[in-house]
Amino acid sequence: MRSYLPVPTRPTPRPGRSAASTRHIPFQTAMLAMPPIISVSNLSKTYGSGFKALNNVNLDIKRGEIFALLGPNGAGKTTLISIICGIANLSEGSVTVGGHDIVRDYRAARSLIGLVPQELHTDSFETVWATVSFSRGLFGKPKNPAHIEKILKDLSLWDKKDSKIITLSGGMKRRVMIAKALSHEPQILFLDEPTAGVDVELRKGMWEVVRTLQASGVTIILTTHYIEEAEEMADRIGVINKGEIILVEDKAGLMQKLGKKELKVHLQGRIDAIPASLATYNLELSDDGHAVIYDYDTKGDRTGITSLLNDLRNAGIRISDLDTRQSSLEDIFVSLVRQV
Amino acid sequence: MNYRAIRAIYLFEMARTWRTLLQSIVSPVVSTSLYFVVFGAAIGSRITEVEGVSYGTFIVPGLVMLSVLTQSIANASFGIYFPKFVGTIYEILSAPISYLEIVIGYVGAAATKSIILGLIILATAALFVPLHIHHPWWMLTFLVLTAVTFSLFGFIIGIWADGFEKLQMIPMLVVTPLTFLGGSFYSVNMLPSGWRTITLLNPVVYLISGFRWSFYEIADVSVGLSLGMTLGFLAICMALVWWIFRTGYRLKN
Missing domain, CATH: 3.40.50.300 (P-loop containing nucleotide triphosphate hydrolases)
Structure with missing residues (x-):
């Protein structure tokens, strides 16, 4: 145009x-x-x-x-x-x-x-x-x-x-x-x-x-x-x-105010369950067992990413890739409208 | 005054007339010619004269009025109903124009159309019967007043109607019977006295009588009364339109 x-x-x-x-x-x-x-x-x-x-x-x-x-x-x-x-x-x-x-x-x-x-x-x-x-x-x-x-x-x-x-x-x-x-x-x-x-x-x-x-x-x-x-x-x-x-x-x-981010950690191998040593992170295992998903708040002083990665390595889990996603306006909107 | 807006609405409505020329102009002319054939030739051969003029000549003002009344109502009611029906009314309501300007645009165009139509029918009538107009200016005055009044009335019907049935109802069930019974085809004086009194309750009698007087100087009621009734009806329609816009009746939530 x-x-x-x-x-x-x-x-x-x-x-x-x-x-x-x-x-x-x-x-x-x-x-x-x-x-x-x-x-x-x-x-x-x-x-x-x-x-x-x-x-x-x-x-x-x-x-x-x-x-x-x-x-x-x-x-x-x-x-x-x-x-x-x-x-x-x-x-x-x-x-x-x-x-x-x-x-x-x-x-x-x-x-x-x-x-x-x-x-x-x-x-x-x-x-x-x-x-x-x-x-x-x-x-x-x-x-x-x-x-x-x-x-x-x-x-x-x-x-x-x-x-x-x-x-x-x-x-x-x-x-x-x-x-x-x-x-x-x-x-x-x-x-x-x-x-x-x-x-x-x-x-x-x-x-x-x-x-x-x-x-x-x-x-x-x-x-x-x-x-x-x-x-x-x-x-x-x-x-x-x-x-x-x-x-x-x-x-x-x-x-920014309401934005949450999601970190997806892709694993080299498949796991059946989240190891007990990682219980405090509140992780979610993907359906195929090849990735774990971690939600964090971008506003927080500590996102917890560094320690998560450390603890993953300590648990013997090998990482192949990482990606992060900002929560969309849609997520924000849905949560707002639900609150009312 | 937003003259450009009035002009835009007026020209838009007139353009609709030219686009639907067959429906707007040709069909009323054809139906009027049919009236001439049926009433003028068939009945006119038996009734030779009414109050000194031949029957064919006598019915001309009534026929013109019949068309002007029905067409004014049809044009104006459709003109404002259609934007409501298809939704384009949003633009009229959101434009920087006053209610008066809206009315002038729509009613002005509807009245113009029926005046043109009335004159065409007169010209058509002149082909069938000899015509002489005693008071051309009064004739035009009655024609314009009637066209404007009934266009306003049509405008009101168009705003009131919320379906095509209602749009047709008043013209079909009220206006057409009143016009036929209002002395289009006969002099009220020809009726028995009881019926004559009832007929005088019909407002259309006064319009036709005044209009006919301007042609032949024969009238069922006095010209002053005819004019007064026409102006009175105009005033009632204006008051109703004013109320519609003041309250937003059927136009605005």
């Missing part, structure tokens, strides 16, 4: 750097120090049926970041997005977008936002060009064919611009929806489950688009229940469960 055009008010990323490496260039650091672009305060939502979808949510989104909202199905992710974007009414609390209250000053707030909903809602009989141009008009922007052309080219939709949407594949329709959301040059992009039902290649392409967008200064909030996606993309991660935000953390910090 080609680089995405920068939003005019933002400095252009330095040339010659990959999208991923532009994350820490100075202007973005400066943007992160600015007041939050979205501020959610004491937000609650109770549906007519009495179901409480959101319960006293407080959340700040920093300017220019990629924020992943992670949670199981029915946790309240889509409800939260719908309220911020104006599709659902809030019951209690308040939300500001770029400093504008979403109820009192809805025009200013909504102009800043592009929304790509989870479901593929499209006008089947419209052409790609017409539907994307319609979105731009709806947001009150003057016509700008060059901008629409750029978006369609960036999203590899240019050769489909005159096709009716009904003739497109699911992945293309998803990209049409992204193009619609970007048509009015938003500063914030909401992607609700952007890669649900999308194949691996297309998912990678989508991630690339998101990164180049961030490099051009757009703040991105994505919801997902694919942990891999949050792990790959996000600067910060919020975990929502049963309508409550249970954690917001830098991704790296989160991984």
